[in-house]
Amino acid sequence: IRAVPAIPPRGRSAGSPAVFDTALVIEDPSQYIPSSGIACLRPAQIRVLFKLPPQFGIYPHPLAYIEWFTPLNHPDPISGMYTTRRSTR
Structure with missing residues (x-):
């Protein structure tokens, strides 16, 4: 996953x-069923990858600041592709 500012x-x-x-x-990991395909997944754009400073405790993985897209509901009947747009909430 890449989050690289313009140079x-x-x-x-x-x-x-x-x-x-x-x-x-x-x-929601409690509702995620791997065999359900993309039903429990939501698209997001990764904007920043970062690690917390040590004074906030030890967390083993990098964190991500993301911008959400609207949930994937139903595929378009003509193209069969899901549509989404940037979320305003």
């Missing part, structure tokens, strides 16, 4: 655009 052009270097990967997130 502005500098001298002869062209720079590079920002990259923020998208992931399907298990919203």
